[in-house]
């Protein structure tokens with residue numbers, strides 16, 4: 001049953017599990033736990049249940065969703081590596097969480113990413129090979145919206161079938177597609193073609209897989225939740241913020257039991273508490289999960305006492321270790337009048353395209369991010385490796401990512417009202433910078449302090465710079481010669497390393513992949529740097545409390561982060577079920 005506010009939740013119901021947050025992590029757990037009709041689950045979501053909103057459904061409307069009713073409206077602290085700038089830090093505030101507002105890239109990450117998780121946790125179950133059943137269980141490949149022949153664009157043998165998350169190749173082909181692929185074939189030593197970056201080896205340029213199906217966004221709400229809404233053992237409470245987890249007892253060994261949650265529908269509204277007979281599962285995402293833990297007395301004791309919060313369990317790693325992917329863009333004018341810029345600059349065309357989407361779910365509006373993605377490594381002899389260790393997980397993980405885009409995009413400049421462009425996103429995908437989340441106040445309705453600390457290491461700025469230079473080399477391929485006119489300002493003026501660095505620091509934005517703020521580590525090891533969670537995702541030093549979301553990653557995968565969250569949550573659900 002779906003309840004719209006805390007007051008309406010029946011008091012008499014007893015729950016086995018209470019899940020906090022209905023995003024990528026929480027929906028998977030809610031779905032899998034309620035497969036057993038005897039398991040009663042309550043999912044509490046702070047945002048609304050309006051995941052059928054048109055701006056969410058139409059894939060290419062994704063950029064409209066920031067700073068709306070579907071956004072938490074976070075802003076970071078000033079970041080030293082970004083010339084002191086604060087940036088908008090988007091997170092989904094609706095059932096589906098950030099999967100309802102993201103740009104839909106479908107990326108599992110690499111074999112080395114998961115093997116590193118297994119290594120740092122000492123838990124072989126997190127390795128790429130061990131996770132295969134979960135990796136395949138999630139997904140279901142479907143035809144692209146335009147039903148084009150996808151031979152040569154995907155390796156279906158590495159994919160699963162019949163899972164809840166439909167994904168597809170680009171639903172509308174673009175004139176730049178063959179130029180991207182052509183440049184990769186031409187410059188294949190540096191930019192090799194990769195038939196499927198989801199095979200475990202991500203490296204190269206390949207066709208983008210997206211969480212879209214039949215021209216429509218696929219998110220955690222419509223894939224994992226909508227099909228099971230009618231289960232009588234699943235209650236969902238929306239528009240309700242969990243303000244903290246509550247200690248409900250003490251285990252014989254002295255460990256505190258946290259099977260309670262406190263929640264409220266508004267900051268001045270009544271506070272309610274409920275407890276679960278088995279577990280409370282925090283899936284509030286990488287910003288709110290550490291905030292909830294700290295507000296509940298679980299975190300670094302010196303930080304908690306500075307705000308007058310009584311420490312119940314001293315877990316120094318809560319809120320530390322934040323990792324994210326910075327992005328930078330570079331644009332060119334093009335010889336064509338047929339680019340996706342027209343959707344922005346021509347209102348008549350935009351109206352026609354919406355009509356086309358409404359009637360047939362086809363056309364330019366079905367598109368997610370660029371139709372291809374590139375996952376690339378610095379050369380082994382790059383000078384930076386003389387002074388810095390390689391932060392990537394291994395040879396199947398990229399250092400940086402390309403998103404080639406058939407239009408103008410910038411996060412620092414106004415969009416031109418006319419003209420046709422091509423843009424390359426260069427994203428740092430194996431960063432060594434680390435940020436943190438701390439409390440600003442003890443008010444759960446106040447935002448915590450968010451310090452991503454992007455580009456705070458030599459490796460990170462070096463790699464961003466090299467990624468811009470690599471983008472220029474890629475665009476100098478013959479296959480672009482009849483398309484590209486010239487690089488636009490201000491990047492065209494940034495030629496020396498110092499100039500490129502200044503451009504990056506003054507314009508760099510985020511791919512919105514905040515993760516790793518309650519990282520799992522070795523089970524039983526304690527103290528700073530040992531992780532906030534055991535390798536089964538239970539919170540260190542507690543009973544009855546687990547974290548299942550992107551906070552739990554020890555390292556950010558060299559990938560977009562929704563699928564790694566689904567993968568983590570699928571295994572978590574199995575671990576929970578087997579212990580119950």
Ligand SMILES: Cc1cc2nc3c(=O)[nH]c(=O)nc-3n(C[C@H](O)[C@H](O)[C@H](O)COP(=O)(O)OP(=O)(O)OC[C@H]3O[C@@H](n4cnc5c(N)ncnc54)[C@H](O)[C@@H]3O)c2cc1C
Pocket residue numbers: 020021022023024025026044045046047090091092093094095096097098099101102103104105106107240241242243283284285286288289292511512513514548549550551560561562563565
């Ligand atoms: C703009 C944007 C673009 C992105 N693009 C991509 C992409 O193209 N591909 C990709 O793979 N990934 C992308 N991501 C990242 C991806 O969506 C996230 O990594 C993923 O959704 C994380 O899952 P999660 O469960 O940790 O958190 P979320 O999915 O954010 O879910 C957390 C949920 O908890 C709720 N919540 C928080 N606090 C509370 C509380 N106190 N009480 C109750 N509920 C609470 C939130 O409202 C939210 O619904 C993008 C993200 C954004 C924001």
